[in-house]
Amino acid sequence: MDDTDSGPYFEDFDVGRVFTGAARTFSADVVAAFAEISGDRAALHTEYGRTRDGRPLVHGPLVLASFFGWHHDLGLSTHVEAAFGTEWDFVAPIHVGDTVTYEMTVTRARRTSGLRSGVIGRHVTVRNQHDQVVQEGRTSALVTARHAVDDGETRLGRSFPTTAWAHALAERLEAAAAFTTATGEWDGTIGLRFGDDTVLFRVYRGRVLECGTRTPHAPTFVLGATDLTWTRLITGPVNDFTGRTMRGEFSVCGSGYEYLRLTSALVALVDEARELARIGSAAPANPVRARAVGEV
Amino acid sequence: MKAEYLDIGGTRSFVLEEGQGRGVLCLHTAGQNGVQWRDTQSALAARGYRVIVADLPGHGRSEPAAGGPVRDLAEYATWCEELIDLLDLDRPFVVGCSIGGGIALQLAARRGGRLGGAVVMAAHGGSDVPGMSVRGLGRELVDAAAPSRSDRTYFGTRAVVGRSVPAARAELIARMHRREDPQVSTSDLIGWATHDVRAALPTIACPVHLVVGDDDLWVDVRDVRSTAAAISDAQCSVLEGVGHYPMEELEDFAVLLQEWLDDLALRSIGRQREHT
Numbered sequence: 001m002d003d004t005d006s007g008p009y010f011e012d013f014d015v016g017r018v019f020t021g022a023a024r025t026f027s028a029d030v031v032a033a034f035a036e037i038s039g040d041r042a043a044l045h046t047e048y049g050r051t052r053d054g055r056p057l058v059h060g061p062l063v064l065a066s067f068f069g070w071h072h073d074l075g076l077s078t079h080v081e082a083a084f085g086t087e088w089d090f091v092a093p094i095h096v097g098d099t100v101t102y103e104m105t106v107t108r109a110r111r112t113s114g115l116r117s118g119v120i121g122r123h124v125t126v127r128n129q130h131d132q133v134v135q136e137g138r139t140s141a142l143v144t145a146r147h148a149v150d151d152g153e154t155r156l157g158r159s160f161p162t163t164a165w166a167h168a169l170a171e172r173l174e175a176a177a178a179f180t181t182a183t184g185e186w187d188g189t190i191g192l193r194f195g196d197d198t199v200l201f202r203v204y205r206g207r208v209l210e211c212g213t214r215t216p217h218a219p220t221f222v223l224g225a226t227d228l229t230w231t232r233l234i235t236g237p238v239n240d241f242t243g244r245t246m247r248g249e250f251s252v253c254g255s256g257y258e259y260l261r262l263t264s265a266l267v268a269l270v271d272e273a274r275e276l277a278r279i280g281s282a283a284p285a286n287p288v289r290a291r292a293v294g295e296v
Numbered sequence: 297m298k299a300e301y302l303d304i305g306g307t308r309s310f311v312l313e314e315g316q317g318r319g320v321l322c323l324h325t326a327g328q329n330g331v332q333w334r335d336t337q338s339a340l341a342a343r344g345y346r347v348i349v350a351d352l353p354g355h356g357r358s359e360p361a362a363g364g365p366v367r368d369l370a371e372y373a374t375w376c377e378e379l380i381d382l383l384d385l386d387r388p389f390v391v392g393c394s395i396g397g398g399i400a401l402q403l404a405a406r407r408g409g410r411l412g413g414a415v416v417m418a419a420h421g422g423s424d425v426p427g428m429s430v431r432g433l434g435r436e437l438v439d440a441a442a443p444s445r446s447d448r449t450y451f452g453t454r455a456v457v458g459r460s461v462p463a464a465r466a467e468l469i470a471r472m473h474r475r476e477d478p479q480v481s482t483s484d485l486i487g488w489a490t491h492d493v494r495a496a497l498p499t500i501a502c503p504v505h506l507v508v509g510d511d512d513l514w515v516d517v518r519d520v521r522s523t524a525a526a527i528s529d530a531q532c533s534v535l536e537g538v539g540h541y542p543m544e545e546l547e548d549f550a551v552l553l554q555e556w557l558d559d560l561a562l563r564s565i566g567r568q569r570e571h572t
Binding site (some may be wrong): 240241242243246247257258260261262263264267 | 441442443444447448451452454455456513
């Protein structure tokens, strides 16, 4: 078998799929080596930390860089052509001797116009040995496609938040009694924000007149969350939208009144988005946990 | 089962009584009423208890509180004390859930020496991180600022019923919770948000059993554990797959409750021996 046949292609990174793998410990030697390579020889990383036992801090970018090593070790990098935008939050300190695990969730997948590759978005959660989240990141990559075909139609259900996805969802909403009843006396525009991207649905008396990124009037309200939250909500085992709002995973700007007024309409919208994701994908609705390569 | 309207604290209050034996006063959650105990009451009475289920003022079949919707759980605790005295209950147990649990804890703090013990579910003695803002709840009291209340109660209830509860049961619980007076429930929640008896916890003179479901999004298990740690004789149970309403969610809740009450009774006897 040709080498290029092994390892996942663009088509294998289904939105909602979760990857986990082996843990990594950051020893004093590794941290010292990173201090040399990066030139960040600050005492915080080389001599003492602010913990009671004085252990130095691991460089945040070392843990970030090690994500890409983890990705390679799992065999996921075989067909990666380039890394794109990477945003990383250093949530809690990591000290020399700490052990971390990476969990990577695919949150977006969009085939490029040339069809030979695609861009996948990933959310990465880094936890320490106490299961505490220490870093969170969002990073995308260009990955070669197995086949250069236009499969946009079959991938539509998990292509949020593209305009094509919004149109498919709008079509479902107009046919869903729970949504049309709840918005039967409503006139406004619902905005859904996925990370930095917002998609709008112009609704009038249960009908979706238009959807996309612009409408003549501003949205009545915009409901926003991270790509990770939307991915888990839309591809997860149950519609737990209300629970996620209670846990503070969503934010709303614009009219809070109209947002509350549409409580049941939004639950119905999520139901339809989940159904669209289910029928539009061969993958099961539940995120798949891939086993690490070499894991026993 | 005996149903009565009793004058308690100036409110004609609806009280259901069943069984004979040690008194057990059951307290419902915010905005709800004694119907939450319908499965527990007869089953527990059959096990040898005098089970009293009352609708707090403004709830269920009780008339509204004379001074308007209650915003302080201490007022409900006073009402419960009158009820206990009126029924002449000797060292009763108090079992409450959510605000009912908060009220049970306030009763334990006030007159623990005259209680057999308290089962405090889905509640704690106070938190540094209140889940709700009093200002936000105040806005909710203005009807024009609080749309889709019934839907929010329904979906909010569904979200805090535990994962182990069958879908049909969860649906029933949530549909029944729609039957509320939003003015009363929101005032109850102000009482919940401002409930803080942490200073009094070390003085509680009866055994307490704190119970919290691990699917309860309203209550942080850490707050429940720290409440238990501050009480001289307290136990803490975390129920797996259960949410904010154990007595409505668990099919055989009365069996579980009896185990807890038996345990409280043993501990209570132990305490009395220590003091004599």
